[in-house]
Amino acid sequence: MFKSRLNQLIESKNSLLCVGLDADPDKIPSVFHQHDSPVVAFNAAIIEATSELAIAYKPNIAFYESRGIRGFKDLEETLLLIPKTCLTIADGKRGDIGNTSQMYAKAFYEHWNFDASTVAPYMGHDSLLPFFEYQEKLTFVLCLTSNNGSADFEEQRLANGKKLYEAVLEKVLAWNKAGNIGIVVGATKPEQLAEIRQKAPEIVILIPGIGAQGGSLEETIRYGTDKNQESAIVVSGRKIIYPDGKFTSIDEFQRAVNERAKATVLEMRQYLKTNL
Numbered sequence: 001m002f003k004s005r006l007n008q009l010i011e012s013k014n015s016l017l018c019v020g021l022d023a024d025p026d027k028i029p030s031v032f033h034q035h036d037s038p039v040v041a042f043n044a045a046i047i048e049a050t051s052e053l054a055i056a057y058k059p060n061i062a063f064y065e066s067r068g069i070r071g072f073k074d075l076e077e078t079l080l081l082i083p084k085t086c087l088t089i090a091d092g093k094r095g096d097i098g099n100t101s102q103m104y105a106k107a108f109y110e111h112w113n114f115d116a117s118t119v120a121p122y123m124g125h126d127s128l129l130p131f132f133e134y135q136e137k138l139t140f141v142l143c144l145t146s147n148n149g150s151a152d153f154e155e156q157r158l159a160n161g162k163k164l165y166e167a168v169l170e171k172v173l174a175w176n177k178a179g180n181i182g183i184v185v186g187a188t189k190p191e192q193l194a195e196i197r198q199k200a201p202e203i204v205i206l207i208p209g210i211g212a213q214g215g216s217l218e219e220t221i222r223y224g225t226d227k228n229q230e231s232a233i234v235v236s237g238r239k240i241i242y243p244d245g246k247f248t249s250i251d252e253f254q255r256a257v258n259e260r261a262k263a264t265v266l267e268m269r270q271y272l273k274t275n276l
């Protein structure tokens with residue numbers, strides 16, 4: 001089961017870090033452009049520099065499908081480089097009518113063999129069921145996202161007085177009989193993260209929004225983890241994979257990435273310890 005594997009990794013690595021593999025060819029340091037597949041070389045360097053610190057990698061599918069077949073090949077090669085001691089999360093935010101969702105779920109969980117993926121709840125239970133049927137995988141339903149636009153729908157009140165994200169949480173808790181559903185909550189919404197954790201003490205939460213988006217790591221850990229300081233995955237993408245500076249070698253780039261990942265994990269450990 002995903003959750004027990006996750007919590008074992010959190011304990012053994014003393015880390016909640018998930019590195020976002022959002023490889024943008026325009027941002028990749030020039031030292032990688034001499035390779036046949038600059039994105040694969042870039043991802044390989046990041047994975048090698050962070051795999052002892054990270055519990056998971058989350059490629060956002062947009063960064064790969066935006067480049068067509070070449071992007072998909074890069075994703076396939078990247079997945080082969082991720083060690084078994086790390087989980088893989090496909091951030092695709094899928095969801096459609098049942099038979100179409102079945103194909104999305106098959107793509108992520110069978111073809112690509114990801115451990116987890118993200119889905120949007122807008123179309124309701126039947127649109128998500130094909131994902132939930134993969135019991136050994138974990139499907140993260142968007143609950144309260146990290147962007148300002150969450151106010152447009154997710155934070156709006158329904159006729160029964162509840163906010164939409166609260167209604168999503170209630171549904172997820174009712175659906176989660178097999179324990180293979182998680183939620184996505186942005187680190188930029190710490191008060192709501194605390195509320196959500198209180199209502200869902202055991203659920204796995206995927207939390208993007210620290211680093212480049214400015215969410216507080218301390219509040220994320222304090223409010224987002226469960227009673228054992230587990231069941232939470234904290235995502236950092238750009239802050240770790242695009243360190244400042246001009247790099248004349250891949251080694252130099254890897255040292256900078258490792259420093260950023262290490263600084264994030266050391267900060268996490270500080271909060272994990274003080275919360276005990």
Ligand SMILES: O=c1ccn([C@@H]2O[C@H](COP(=O)(O)O)[C@@H](O)[C@H]2O)c(=O)[nH]1
Nearest residue numbers: 020060145146186208212213236237238
């Ligand atoms: O609410 C959400 C849901 C998903 N994301 C995704 O997470 C990463 C964050 O990357 P950073 O570079 O650390 O900001 C990215 O893939 C987003 O699409 C999110 O940010 N917020």
